[in-house]
Amino acid sequence: MKPNLNRAYMIERLEELLNIPSPSGFCMEIMKHLELEVDRLGYKMEQTPKGTGIITIPGRTEGKVIGISAHVDTLGAMVRSIKSNGMIRFTSIGGYTMESVEGEYCQIHTRDGRRYEGTVLTTKPSVHVYSDARDMKREEANMEIRIDEAVSSKEDTEQLGISVGDFISWDPRVRILPNGWIKSRHLDDKASVAALLGFMEWLQREGKQPLHTIKLVISTYEEVGHGASYIPEEITEFIAVDMGALGEDLSGSEKHVSICAKDSSGPYDYGMTTKLIELAKREELPYAVDIYPHYGSDATAALRGGSNIRAALLGPGVHASHGMERSHADAIVNTAALLLAYVMEP
Known part of the structure; x- marks a missing residue:
């Protein structure tokens, strides 16, 4: 499957998100903005008492529920x-x-x-x-x-x-260049949120449903460690979509989808990680598998919060994370494409 993802749509939404201040715990404005966009796409976003957004996308079959997260909160x-x-x-x-x-x-x-x-x-x-x-x-x-x-x-x-x-x-200092490079603070993790919006836009435009019901989890406290510590209990598989760290001893780039095999919380689920690697190969998506010893994700928070889930982690490569970050539009589009490959087929 080669989805015709709307690259321009994702980059436009990313620019909007980057320019809305949203440090952890101060995400009211950005969540209202996101709720309006999700509604425009034909879906509904509910919010938990904590402020986490939950978007339910019904599947073609009943039973299994897959969670996919990204976070809007920033440093x-x-x-x-x-x-x-x-x-x-x-x-x-x-x-x-x-x-x-x-x-x-x-x-x-x-x-x-x-x-x-x-x-x-x-x-x-x-x-x-x-x-x-x-x-x-x-x-x-x-x-x-x-x-x-x-x-x-x-x-x-x-x-x-x-x-x-x-x-x-x-100040995010957003710069979106004609050659696809994007440099700004807070690409961690607004680049991933843009990928999820592109994921939803494709489903809506093509009139498609994923195989299993999807619950998108938009968290607002990830940067302080407890973003997705609560997720709906019906979720059994959980994919955290977060930026891929780049640097010495790492194999990714700003154009790759990064797949994390292990971070500070330990190894991610073997079967899910293997499936993501196989799908990236099949879809001919540039990808890298890496280890992040100084990194935690929403999947980390969900596991430590007691969720009985299998979990995996992927996202667009981002250089100079937690500093003056840079990524490329290709990585965002390819992240959305890999997610669609994962949810559309068995």
Whole structure:
């Protein structure tokens, strides 16, 4: 089966998603946006009390239910304290290095709906002033956010309505190039969400049903480790769709579908992983099988949450994960194609 997937549709949806701030725990806007798009495709998205989206796609046969997940939540931060000079000290949401956000533009989201621009800096941001500006350790205690407002004291910042616990989102800096390259923060995991939208768009456009009922799980706390810790109990097979890490000792690329055989939670299901490899070969999809020792997924959360499932992990290759990421449209399209191959046939 060679599905005629709508590449332009997936990239357009990806750009929209990337530009909606959604650090873990602050996914209300993006979930509303996604719900409208899912409804436009002819499906319905329900939300659990936790905020996870569940989209049910009926199958041609009854009994077996396959879960497929991707997450919309991203790295970000929260206001930890307001300093006496009006600067913000922040605490990270998700796992990233301070070097990866130094100099980044950001938004502070107040609980009454206001947004303020800012920039992440070290506490010694100028080599013309501080002799140790280059050498100081990049850690939370040495980082702060300069707000683009006329503030010079803690009281000034508080007058803006900014408080401890307000969310902070990073500027994604989205660039979609004519040659298919896509560079942006938060391709982990919005590239996979775009692939799932392409998956649904194909089913709707072609009037097709998968062999078994599918429940798409859109999680909002994956970056902090418990995204899909709850999944519907009728799911027996679960595929986490998440970015494929690239680097030394890894065989994938930004154009490959990455299939993970083992991550920090241990090996994935032998039979499911083998089937994905065989289908990728059959469909002539560029793929790579890799091991991610420093990685966890929504499948990890589901297994640790007690779900009685078989699980596998795949997704588009993403370079410089949790930093200034880059992927390619081919990897997103091929991820959707591999998922369709898996669910359309026995």
